[in-house]
Amino acid sequence: MYGITKHQLTYDGTPVPQYPTGNMGGTMSPKFLVIHYTAGPQDAHGTAKYFQNPASKVSAHLNVGEDGTITQSVPFNRVAWHAGVSSWAGLSGLNNHSIGIEVINPGPLERLANGRYKSWWGKIYSDDDYPIFQATHKSGRPTAYWIPFTEAQNEVLLEVGALLMNNYKLNEAVGHDMISPGRKTDPGPTMDDRIYIRLNGGLDIADNFGDYIINVNLLNVRSGPGTSHSIIGKLRKGNSVKFKDSSGDWLFVELENGSYGYIGSKFATKK
Ligand SMILES: [Zn+2]
Structure with missing residues (x-):
């Protein structure tokens, strides 16, 4: 212990x-x-x-x-x-x-032509040995293979x-x-x-889980919880997002296209 x-x-x-x-x-x-x-x-x-x-x-x-x-x-x-x-x-x-x-x-792996995967320092990984999966980082980049x-x-x-x-x-x-x-x-x-x-x-956050509907005409999706973070997408009124986490007045959400970002919490209403 x-x-x-x-x-x-x-x-x-x-x-x-x-x-x-x-x-x-x-x-x-x-x-x-x-x-x-x-x-x-x-x-x-x-x-x-x-x-x-x-x-x-x-x-x-x-x-x-x-x-x-x-x-x-x-x-x-x-x-x-x-x-x-x-x-x-x-x-x-x-x-x-x-x-x-x-x-x-x-960290992020590159997929090689032979179907194996390579780390930045050149180590080769096979998906016979590791549960390698493809994903885009929640900030929008990189899209890579990960263990x-x-x-x-x-x-x-x-x-x-x-x-x-x-x-x-x-x-x-x-x-x-x-x-x-x-x-x-x-x-x-x-x-x-x-x-x-x-x-x-968990429990506080669990109460927030579910779908949220955008309630303003046009809303910026940002890479972090604040207006100083870069804009990585746009949402329109009526779009639906999935709650993942919160940070102050910001929601970290999954968009309909499967990518992730932050939106101001007052611009989305829980379904
Ligand atoms: Zn670090």
Whole structure:
């Protein structure tokens, strides 16, 4: 069973493998959980070693391998360098306000002429071995092939994620692509949205599920929850959208064409 002692993750009372790094800032009181994929060739140990290299200038609190192996790079009460330029819920520079979890995953894959798939660093994947699927990122790009987080990784996100949410009284679990929209695509389609919903308490959001009808003549669909985010589509009065999530006064919805985006909540009425 997982636990937390002195801001380290433990399993049955023993800390998970610790890889101390200088790639960190001062103390903080985290308010959010930020989920990433690595899009790199390393496993949970190799990723933690990379985060020990001062030249990499990056780190995360936890790294989760395909088999569920967890390594820790930064104590939960210290700033890790995982979010970069980011903003959420009125705060910016989310490194100072969040715990970051890196999930080992190759990110978007390219389909080759021979029917196999290639990561950006050249590793070849076959859909005999992985449940590869095609999807467009909810921000509108890229359309690519993806490998979902493994069952072991999902279990860690739910179990350790819930432990962190409760222990540190975190406000919300979010994806890097939500706090750095347009700049980042992780975790994107690799992560099942239901993990956010379960970590974030589900029930409030569940009340909002269903179809919404657009109630203004013309409505912009944006890549993020605010008018500063780019316009990625238009809706007309009477169009129907499916609720997926909310962020303040914005709804994250699925459009009739299967793409995703954000709309102002007052311009849509629940069916
Ligand atoms: Zn990231």
